[in-house]
Amino acid sequence: MAWKRVRLLLAVGCLIAVLVGCSANKSDSAAGSYEAETAAAKPQAVGSTTGNESAPITGALTEGAQFSSSADKKVGGLQAEIEPTAAMNRKLIYRANLSLVVKEYTEAQAEIRSIVAGSGGYILTFTEEERSGVWSGQFTAKVPSKGLNDLLAKLDQIPTIKKNRSVEGTDVSEEYVDLEARLKVKEATEARLLEFLAKANQTDDLVKFVDQLDQVQAEIEQAKGKMKYIDQNVALSTVDIDLSEKKAAVTSQVEKKTLGASIKRAFGLSIGWVGAFLRGLLIFIVAAIPIVTILAVAASPGYFIWRKIKKTGSKRDQTP
Numbered sequence: 001m002a003w004k005r006v007r008l009l010l011a012v013g014c015l016i017a018v019l020v021g022c023s024a025n026k027s028d029s030a031a032g033s034y035e036a037e038t039a040a041a042k043p044q045a046v047g048s049t050t051g052n053e054s055a056p057i058t059g060a061l062t063e064g065a066q067f068s069s070s071a072d073k074k075v076g077g078l079q080a081e082i083e084p085t086a087a088m089n090r091k092l093i094y095r096a097n098l099s100l101v102v103k104e105y106t107e108a109q110a111e112i113r114s115i116v117a118g119s120g121g122y123i124l125t126f127t128e129e130e131r132s133g134v135w136s137g138q139f140t141a142k143v144p145s146k147g148l149n150d151l152l153a154k155l156d157q158i159p160t161i162k163k164n165r166s167v168e169g170t171d172v173s174e175e176y177v178d179l180e181a182r183l184k185v186k187e188a189t190e191a192r193l194l195e196f197l198a199k200a201n202q203t204d205d206l207v208k209f210v211d212q213l214d215q216v217q218a219e220i221e222q223a224k225g226k227m228k229y230i231d232q233n234v235a236l237s238t239v240d241i242d243l244s245e246k247k248a249a250v251t252s253q254v255e256k257k258t259l260g261a262s263i264k265r266a267f268g269l270s271i272g273w274v275g276a277f278l279r280g281l282l283i284f285i286v287a288a289i290p291i292v293t294i295l296a297v298a299a300s301p302g303y304f305i306w307r308k309i310k311k312t313g314s315k316r317d318q319t320p
Helices: 002-044 051-089 105-118 145-156 173-199 203-235 259-318
Strands: 092-102 122-131 134-144 162-171 236-245
Touching (some): 092 105, 092 203, 105 122, 105 145, 145 236, 203 236
Parallel strands (some): 092 236
Antiparallel strands (some): 092 162
16 A cells, blocks of 8 residues: 555656646747747847848938938929929910109100110000190000010109009910810811811711811811910010109299289279170170060051050040
8 A cells, every 4th residue: 555655656746747847848938939039020120130130221211211302302303493384384464554744745755665666565556635735645565575574674764753553464374275275176176077078978978077177177266366366465565654744833923013003903804894894785785676676566556556546535535
């Protein structure tokens, strides 16, 4: 019995030793795998890399930073280039209005004409008028848009008493682009119709294609005409100038009136009033003569009848 107990204890002890050994092996393997995973995970962190592994990562990051910086510079430069190009491609129609008040109208008019001609422009319309010795005129000029600022600067140098100026621009870029797109579509349609017309054999088809082609060609010419009109107005700006003259008021010293001068003036006024009254009376009498004559002729029969009746009545009164 004692040996059986000893054997049982030995067996239990061996079993415990085996279990303890297996547990240790598992913990070691787990620790090794953890270290391996940690070691494998460390190169992914830039600050924790060592040796040769840090160079590619740092180089990649540096290249990325350089690429980002160069990309920013490229985009900035592109924007700087696009903006002037976009401004140059826009269709802008300018109209300037000037109001100039000058001392000498003739000199200012001649100078305006010279400035407009010198800028490569021309006078489209011109009107002028004179009132009480004071002249004024209105100009409408066409000048190259590129030289509009220089023209306005030269007009500012004309000596003036008063000056007003305004410049207005109209953006027709959208309308122009729309016309271009429509023109391309119409030209493509025209080309297809010409192909169909060349291949058509039946009279009905020929008539149909010719009618459509005429309509499309008319729309093409209309679009081209509008585009040409816009181009001309973009190339030449309109300048409206209102030029007027203001002369200095002539001041005269008021003479002192003496008593004799006052009496003379009053006598002269009295004579004038009497003369005006007599003239008016004479005019009234002359104008009334025809009317009085007509009334006298019309009243004559009645007057004679009245006298006859009066005589008859007086005779009756005298008879006893």
